[in-house]
Amino acid sequence: GAGVSQSPSNKVTEKGKDVELRCDPISGHTALYWYRQSLGQGLEFLIYFQGNSAPDKSGLPSDRFSAERTGGSVSTLTIQRTQQEDSAVYLCASSLALDRVNQPQHFGDGTRLSIL
Amino acid sequence: KNEVEQSPQNLTAQEGEFITINCSYSVGISALHWLQQHPGGGIVSLFMLSSGKKKHGRLIATINIQEKHSSLHITASHPRDSAVYICAVRLAYTDKLIFGTGTRLQVFP
Numbered sequence: 603g604a605g606v607s608q609s610p611s612n613k614v615t616e617k618g619k620d621v622e623l624r625c626d627p628i629s630g631h632t633a634l635y636w637y638r639q640s641l642g643q644g645l646e647f648l649i650y651f652q653g654n655s656a657p658d659k660s661g662l663p664s665d666r667f668s669a670e671r672t673g674g675s676v677s678t679l680t681i682q683r684t685q686q687e688d689s690a691v692y693l694c695a696s697s698l699a700l701d702r703v704n705q706p707q708h709f710g711d712g713t714r715l716s717i718l
Numbered sequence: 719k720n721e722v723e724q725s726p727q728n729l730t731a732q733e734g735e736f737i738t739i740n741c742s743y744s745v746g747i748s749a750l751h752w753l754q755q756h757p758g759g760g761i762v763s764l765f766m767l768s769s770g771k772k773k774h775g776r777l778i779a780t781i782n783i784q785e786k787h788s789s790l791h792i793t794a795s796h797p798r799d800s801a802v803y804i805c806a807v808r809l810a811y812t813d814k815l816i817f818g819t820g821t822r823l824q825v826f827p
Contacts, residue, residue, distance in 0.1 A: 633813070639759075645804065645817040658814055691759060699813075707751070709761040 604628075606710035608694050614716045617686060623679040623713045627696030634677050635697075635707060636669060640690040648692075651677060652699055681715075689717045721745050724805050724818035731825050737792040739821045741805030744786065751815070752779050752790050753804040761804075764790070795825045 607626040615621055627634050636648040647661040651671045662668070666684075671677040681688055691714050695707040722743045731737055741750070752764040765772050765779040767788075772779050776795075781788040792799055805818040 635813075635815070637815075644819040645806070645815075647815050647817075650813045652813070658812060661814065693761065695761075706763045706766045708763065709753075711760055714759075 606694055606696050606708050608692075608710035608713050610713060611711065612714045612716075614718065615684060616718050617684060619684055620680065620682045621684055621715065623681075623692050623715070625677045625679070625694030625696075625710060627675065627677070627694070628708055629675075631696035631698055631708070632674060633697045633699035633705070633707075634671060635695045636677070636679050637693040637695065638663075638690045639693060639712075640687075643690075645693070648679070684715075684717045686717045689715055691715070720819070721816050722805055722807055722818040724803075724821050726821060727819065729821055729823045731795050731823070733796055733825055733827050735795050735825075737795050737799070737823065737825075739790045739803050739805075739823070741788045741790070741818055742786060743788075743805075743807045743816075745807065745816070746810035747786075747807040748810045749808040750781055750788050751806040751808070752788075753806060755802040755804060755820070757801070764803075792823075797825045797827050800824050 609624045634651040638646045649669045650658050653674045654671050666682045669679045691712040693712045695709045697705040697707045725740045749768045751766050754762045776793045778791040802820040802822050804820045806815045
């Protein structure tokens with residue numbers, strides 16, 4: 603597609619349920635990022651993928667959060683046993699990453715997650 | 719103290735005014751991003767710079783690596799420039815971004 607695509611755009615679920623968020627990066631972009639933006643808060647880095655590997659998982663808030671990427675393309679962010687504090691907009695971004703030369707990131711529209 | 723500080727937090731201006739938003743950081747970086755987030759949440763990358771100055775239309779971004787400071791300027795501001803402007807730094811030797819809390823800009827006609 604032309605841009606980064608995230609699905610679903612909105613997700614409402616009950617506390618304790620598991621949720622899976624999907625990100626389709628721009629074709630050819632090898633770097634993929636997940637961020638979180640809680641209501642009234644700034645953006646928070648969660649995890650970064652270069653290809654299928656995630657060299658930096660330090661931003662994941664707890665062991666209930668996990669992410670994977672397959673085929674160097676689609677990524678899923680999974681939150682197990684959701685809590686109310688997980689309510690936020692989850693944003694995905696992708697970029698070219700050529701020999702670690704800095705490249706601009708292109709953002710998706712985000713998934714708005716609400717935990718009841 | 720946050721590693722990335724932006725000022726001001728809120729800014730109002732009349733159409734046509736020259737706008738400056740500042741970003742200071744306290745960590746070693748490889749690059750600095752300026753992002754724009756419109757009401758409704760969509761984020762657009764405006765600039766990515768590691769030295770000097772970049773210009774795109776009415777927007778100008780500068781960075782002083784020695785002083786660990788960057789500025790975003792908007793010339794001839796317009797109501798459609800109303801948005802939250804976010805500074806983010808890429809930590810040196812990593813791919814991790816740290817974000818400022820944003821500057822909310824409102825431009826009135």
